[in-house]
Amino acid sequence: MENKQGNEWAVLSADRTKLLALSHDLNALRSKFGSEGVVYTKLLSPGTFFAF
Amino acid sequence: VDWKEYKYLGEWDNRGAVTFRPFITIYLRHGDVSIPIDALVDSGSDGMVVNADLATALNIDASLRRPGGLSGSTGLKEGFISDVSYEVAGFPDETISTSAIFMEGLPVPCLIGQRDFFDRFLVLFDKHNHLLKIAKPK
Numbered sequence: 001m002e003n004k005q006g007n008e009w010a011v012l013s014a015d016r017t018k019l020l021a022l023s024h025d026l027n028a029l030r031s032k033f034g035s036e037g038v039v040y041t042k043l044l045s046p047g048t049f050f051a052f
Numbered sequence: 053v054d055w056k057e058y059k060y061l062g063e064w065d066n067r068g069a070v071t072f073r074p075f076i077t078i079y080l081r082h083g084d085v086s087i088p089i090d091a092l093v094d095s096g097s098d099g100m101v102v103n104a105d106l107a108t109a110l111n112i113d114a115s116l117r118r119p120g121g122l123s124g125s126t127g128l129k130e131g132f133i134s135d136v137s138y139e140v141a142g143f144p145d146e147t148i149s150t151s152a153i154f155m156e157g158l159p160v161p162c163l164i165g166q167r168d169f170f171d172r173f174l175v176l177f178d179k180h181n182h183l184l185k186i187a188k189p190k
Contacts, residue, residue, distance in 0.1 A: 007159050009105070014088070016061065026105045030087070039077050041090035042103070042160050043063055
């Protein structure tokens with residue numbers, strides 16, 4: 001999974017050990033992942049494929 | 053003082069470079085909606101600035117949006133203001149209510165700055181170890 005264009009919304013596990021999904025559509029991510037055990041962020045660097 | 057530690061968020065890109073930034077998890081709230089997001093701790097920001105995508109996610113409709121903008125070292129940008137509250141992970145007993153500036157295209161979910169955050173917490177940036185330390189003043 002790679003943040004090719006940069007600045008997509010990302011869903012991480014709450015302990016930030018897993019990058020679960022990327023999308024430009026925050027509401028779509030929230031519909032799928034909810035608010036438990038996750039944290040929503042935006043990856044700043046184009047090309048990021050892992051966050052920790 | 054009881055310091056709580058938070059790891060900087062590291063981004064590892066496809067060129068092998070790693071960038072660490074001082075993000076912490078906050079629970080951003082409006083009404084019954086609560087969203088766990090990363091907030092960039094920004095000592096250069098006067099107050100809270102939120103990516104406008106989150107206004108929709110928080111169900112903040114147009115009637116609750118007041119005109120407002122943000123001026124900084126790079127100029128003035130229009131946005132809107134709305135009232136929200138948030139809780140910093142690790143400090144469940146403290147709900148912070150504030151007026152946030154929502155901006156389209158903000159490259160991070162949220163900035164937390166001098167008003168509300170630095171007013172309430174001791175903040176230590178340990179860049180050498182990629183740790184952010186936060187405590188309540190005695």
